[in-house]
Amino acid sequence: MTTVLQTVEAYRSWRSETVGTASLGFIPTMGGLHEGHLELVKRSLVENDHVAVSIFLNRTQFNKQEDYDKYPAVFEEDLRVLEELGVDAVFAPSYDDMYPDDYRYKISESQLSTELEGEHRPGHFDGVLTVVLKLLMVGNATRAYFGEKDWQQLQLVKGLVEAFFLPVEIVACPTIREESGLAMSSRNRRLSAEGLQLAARFNQVLNTAESEEAAMVALSAAGFEPEYVADRGDRRLGAVVLEGVRLIDNVERKVAR
Numbered sequence: 001m002t003t004v005l006q007t008v009e010a011y012r013s014w015r016s017e018t019v020g021t022a023s024l025g026f027i028p029t030m031g032g033l034h035e036g037h038l039e040l041v042k043r044s045l046v047e048n049d050h051v052a053v054s055i056f057l058n059r060t061q062f063n064k065q066e067d068y069d070k071y072p073a074v075f076e077e078d079l080r081v082l083e084e085l086g087v088d089a090v091f092a093p094s095y096d097d098m099y100p101d102d103y104r105y106k107i108s109e110s111q112l113s114t115e116l117e118g119e120h121r122p123g124h125f126d127g128v129l130t131v132v133l134k135l136l137m138v139g140n141a142t143r144a145y146f147g148e149k150d151w152q153q154l155q156l157v158k159g160l161v162e163a164f165f166l167p168v169e170i171v172a173c174p175t176i177r178e179e180s181g182l183a184m185s186s187r188n189r190r191l192s193a194e195g196l197q198l199a200a201r202f203n204q205v206l207n208t209a210e211s212e213e214a215a216m217v218a219l220s221a222a223g224f225e226p227e228y229v230a231d232r233g234d235r236r237l238g239a240v241v242l243e244g245v246r247l248i249d250n251v252e253r254k255v256a257r
Contacts, residue, residue, distance in 0.1 A: 002083040004090050008098075008138050011052075011091045015140055018088070022049035026141035026168075028132060031055045031073030032186030033081055036176040040145040041085055043173060048142060053082055054091040054135050060103050061127030067246070072189045091139070098134055106130045109156055116237060117152050117248070120227050128153055129160055136166055144168050149175040149183045151235055151250040175249075177203070183249045195243045198223055206238050206251045 003018075005011040015024070025044030029037055044051045055078055062068040075092065082090055106126050112118075113125035136144060146154050158170050176184045180200035191199060201222045206229065209215035215229040215238065224240040231237075237250040 002079065002087050002090055004079065004092060006092055006094070006097075008093060011089070011093075011138055012140075014089055015052075019050045023142040024048055024140070025051045026136075026139040026144045027051070027053045028135045028139075028144065028146075029053060029055055029078075030057045030071065030186075031075060031078050032071060032189070033078045034176075034184045034186060034188075036147055036149065036184040038081065038085065039176050040147060040173050041082065041087060043171070044143065044145050045086060047171075050088045051086075052089040052091055052139065052141070053087050054093075054139065055079075056091075056093055056098060056131070056135070058098075058127060058131040059095065060099070060106075060130060061124050063121045063123050070190065072186050091135075098131065103130070107133050107160070109159065112152065112156055112159070116228060116230055117239065120239060125153070125156060129156060132157055133160060133164065133166075136161070136168055139168075141168055143171050145171045145173055147173050147175060149185070149249065151237060183247075185247065187245050187247060190245045191243055195245070199242055199247060202238065202240055202242075202247060203249055203251065206236050206249060212236075 003014060005014055025048035027040045027044055041051065041053060055075060057071055057073055059068050079090060107129040108126050109129060118125050146157060148154060154172055161168060161170055178184060181203040182200045183203065188196065205215050205218045209218055212229045212231055216226050219226040219240055224242050227239040229238040231253060234252055235250050236253045239246065239248045
């Protein structure tokens with residue numbers, strides 16, 4: 001039976017009384033769980049004595065109210081799946097519990113967070129880093145699991161943990177994809193059947209285009225509204241809008257030595 005904990009105080013009591021000195025894996029989510037999330041959970045179950053998942057739809061990271069309102073999450077469905085997997089606890093706090101200051105205090109990063117996603121979603125990473133810091137401090141876990149689909153977020157979280165000396169190991173897990181190659185995302189549920197078919201082209205273009213500019217042209221020609229394609233080291237990152245739904249992805253690219 002999965003224990004549902006709705007306040008910071010309740011979670012900390014559970015952490016102290018049930019986990020103690022045993023290892024704890026922690027997976028922060030906003031709900032709307034899909035197979036990508038569940039792979040994080042499954043890995044955590046293998047690597048830790050106990051596993052906790054947070055479900056908190058963090059409105060401070062949404063720069064558009066409509067995206068927050070349309071986020072496809074049903075708590076009862078998510079809880080059922082987590083119980084079937086054998087998760088020990090679900091931390092599901094309210095906004096007031098997570099933000100007793102009503103977001104007066106926040107975490108900002110001054111370099112990586114200003115480009116790509118940060119450029120197109122002003123304030124997004126302030127909300128992400130603030131809530132992740134809160135969740136990791138409350139979670140008090142041995143390991144925390146994040147997917148590589150949100151590559152820029154993953155790098156920022158790693159930097160946050162290092163900068164603030166947080167005693168947790170950040171475990172990066174590979175992107176889980178549909179058979180078509182489309183990266184799994186809660187937002188995919190908002191696409192039509194035709195949109196889902198077309199969305200698979202996103203990953204294909206990122207993998208095959210010879211340059212950032214060629215990828216932008218190919219995505220536009222395919223019917224997307226591309227926001228950016230950017231090569232960063234061994235990664236190619238991109239963001240597009242399709243049927244009013246914003247999708248992001250990144251792929252490994254070969255870099256000339």
